[in-house]
Amino acid sequence: xxxxxxxxxxxxxxxxxxxxxxxxxxxxxxxxxxxxxxxxxxxxxxxxxxxxxxxxxxxxxxxxxxxxxxxxxxxxxxxxxxxxxxxxxxxxxxxxxxxxxxxxxxx
Amino acid sequence: xxxxxxxxxxxxxxxxxxxxxxxxxxxxxxxxxxxxxxxxxxxxxxxxxxxxxxxxxxxxxxxxxxxxxxxxxxxxxxxxxxxxxxxxxxxxxxxxxxxxxxxxxxxxxxxxx
Numbered sequence: 568x569x570x571x572x573x574x575x576x577x578x579x580x581x582x583x584x585x586x587x588x589x590x591x592x593x594x595x596x597x598x599x600x601x602x603x604x605x606x607x608x609x610x611x612x613x614x615x616x617x618x619x620x621x622x623x624x625x626x627x628x629x630x631x632x633x634x635x636x637x638x639x640x641x642x643x644x645x646x647x648x649x650x651x652x653x654x655x656x657x658x659x660x661x662x663x664x665x666x667x668x669x670x671x672x673x674x
Numbered sequence: 675x676x677x678x679x680x681x682x683x684x685x686x687x688x689x690x691x692x693x694x695x696x697x698x699x700x701x702x703x704x705x706x707x708x709x710x711x712x713x714x715x716x717x718x719x720x721x722x723x724x725x726x727x728x729x730x731x732x733x734x735x736x737x738x739x740x741x742x743x744x745x746x747x748x749x750x751x752x753x754x755x756x757x758x759x760x761x762x763x764x765x766x767x768x769x770x771x772x773x774x775x776x777x778x779x780x781x782x783x784x785x786x787x
Contacts, residue, residue, distance in 0.1 A: 573716075597772070598772075600775075600776075602776075607780070607781070608778075608780060608781070609678075609764050609766070609778025609779055609780055609781055610717070610764075610776070610778055611778070612775045612776065615775070655716055655717070657776075659772065659774070660771065660772060662707060662719050662722060662732065663719060663733065664709075664716040664717040664718075665716055666715055666716040667715070667716045669714070
């Protein structure tokens, strides 16, 4: 079992602030995914990271996969209220999710 | 575009009752999954299927059963419902097991009283 630990569990910030959330494991992953889930909906894929050290950018979101492929981070620049949601990381072949970081961005 | 469709969206059960959550996908995906999500928590895998006729247990299979007679359908059966099964259930499908995106339904909210 490859456990994924996400931190922080909750994060409440003001619009315009920057933030970073983390996904860590003691195991090596072939690839990791980040999903965002809004209330009353299913999660939606944001990105898949495959290569150790990889950095992917999606507009104001920057995703990084650790060199050892055991951890990943999501950095949001100039957060907006539309970024509010539950951010989940998942091990691809493992089919398992972390507990998530619940982000609230206040106007 | 339908994607993954779950029914019902809401259901209240009494302890000991049984029911089936339906899941259908129209993307011709071989891989399908059932997850449950408890309040404020992430997703826990109940069962998954890699193709018609093939199913396997996930992290939390006790109290549930599944079948996969067609590529499109992956129903989840709850036998003898218990309050611990109160949760939101999500069905998902994917095309590729190794790097594939999971496509989720909108969820089925189940309350057992």
